Amino acid sequence: MxxxxxxxxxxxxxxxxxxxxxxxxxxxxxxxxxxxxxxxxxxxxxxxxxxxxxxxxxxxxxxxxxxxxxxxxxxxxxxxxxxxxxxxxxxxxxxxxxxxxxxxxxxxxLNLSEEVAGPAQLAEVLKKLHGTSVSPNGRFGFHVPTFNGVVPVVNDWCDTWEEWFTCQLRSDIEWEHSIRGPDPEFDATADEFFEKVVPRLLRPLQTGGRSIEPVLVHGDFWPGNVQIDETTQRIVLFDACCCYGHIDLAMMREPRYHFTGEHVSKYLEAIPPSEPVADFDDRNALYAMKV
Structure with a gap:
């Protein structure tokens, strides 16, 4: 319909x-x-x-x-x-x-240019998105199924970011298995990863007196999906894979995507990293596994 x-x-x-x-x-x-x-x-x-x-x-x-x-x-x-x-x-x-x-x-x-957005301009747009968006129920997820390309995203509402991220990463692995076949050795490593690494990096965000609020994240944030409107000279976001989640700068970690360290620095000036700050780079590396 x-x-x-x-x-x-x-x-x-x-x-x-x-x-x-x-x-x-x-x-x-x-x-x-x-x-x-x-x-x-x-x-x-x-x-x-x-x-x-x-x-x-x-x-x-x-x-x-x-x-x-x-x-x-x-x-x-x-x-x-x-x-x-x-x-x-x-x-x-x-x-x-x-x-x-x-x-x-x-x-x-829209007539869009493939010119890479400048660090300050990009940070301003993301600051507005991450600073004003509010989950409709205070939980992590999204209200309809979404897709990263054709890969389904598990968007069931979850109470913690660790729970949502774990479910989605497991779903990605299941998708790969459906394409490439089973891999017992990989599965053994993945089980240990989910047991030790994910809780170590994501659980502290919402324990020990710390908390994070779910905000709308783009989910597929690379220059091909973030372009300049030639008429208004404004940044335009499209082809997203949104959820209400935790800040995700993973795309900026990948050199092939042409976002630089300066883009990250400008963003962090606008919105400081979540506590524990010392875990920021490792969390970012974890998120980049889904890129």
């Missing part, structure tokens, strides 16, 4: 289901757009009521396509709530009327 318009009003043109466009909409042009690994993107120019508007349309032809589309819509809606000037605006999602094996996600089209 679509989120706002009756799917019976869907329009199928040029072999694509432009579901939930206005009834009088005329698709002027469609062009492939973007470099998605898990989906196909198009730039649409649509004329309606005498006005021409541009949209980005993502078509998902994967197992669980409906959940993928809904998850992306809900993620962008949540990001836009806290960053109205720095997140692409979600418009519609649903299953294609012309092909029930595929789903779509539609958003306003």
């Amino acid at each position: 679509t989120t706002e318009l009756d799917p019976a009003k869907s329009i199928a043109k040029a072999g694509l289901g432009y579901s939930a466009l206005p009834p009088d909409a005329e698709v002027i042009s469609k062009k492939p757009h973007g470099k998605g690994s898990w989906s196909t993107g198009y730039k649409l120019e649509v004329k309606s009521e005498g006005l021409v508007c541009s949209y980005f349309l993502k078509i998902l032809q994967r197992p669980r396509h409906a959940e993928l589309a809904k998850g992306e819509f809900e993620i962008q809606k949540e990001l836009h709530k806290y960053l109205p000037g720095n997140a692409s605006v979600p418009i519609r999602y649903g299953t294609l009327a012309s092909d029930p094996t595929s789903s779509f996600f539609r958003t306003a089209f």
Whole structure:
């Protein structure tokens, strides 16, 4: 189902289901757009009521396509709530009327530059996101299933960050096993890791009189998903894998992602690391295991 318009009003043109466009909409042009690994993107120019508007349309032809589309819509809606000037605006999602094996996600089209955002500018956006977002129930997780690419994220609400992180990392391992097959030696190492390393680094965040509040984290924060709007020169966040969790700067640890130590330093000036501060680098290394 679509989120706002009756799917019976869907329009199928040029072999694509432009579901939930206005009834009088005329698709002027469609062009492939973007470099998605898990989906196909198009730039649409649509004329309606005498006005021409541009949209980005993502078509998902994967197992669980409906959940993928809904998850992306809900993620962008949540990001836009806290960053109205720095997140692409979600418009519609649903299953294609012309092909029930595929789903779509539609958003306003933006001309984005692949220029890496400056450290101060990026820190300001993240400070606003992490400083103003509030979990709706005070717990860690998210209200719908989401995906990191096509890998499902276990977003069940948890009372502690250690619990959420453990469940999700175990889920990632199970996903790898489903692709590559069982690995008893790896599993033995993983069991020891979950028994010793994860509690050592994450449990102190919420014990010994310390506490953390779940905030909205992007979850797939690399320069390809954080670009500059050429019209406004503002940073725009998209293609996220959000949850309400603990601060995650793991992407900035990876040299291949072109975020530098200066990006980390500027962020930590804006929002100091959680206690115990001495564990910050090791926690960051732990989070980077999921990158």
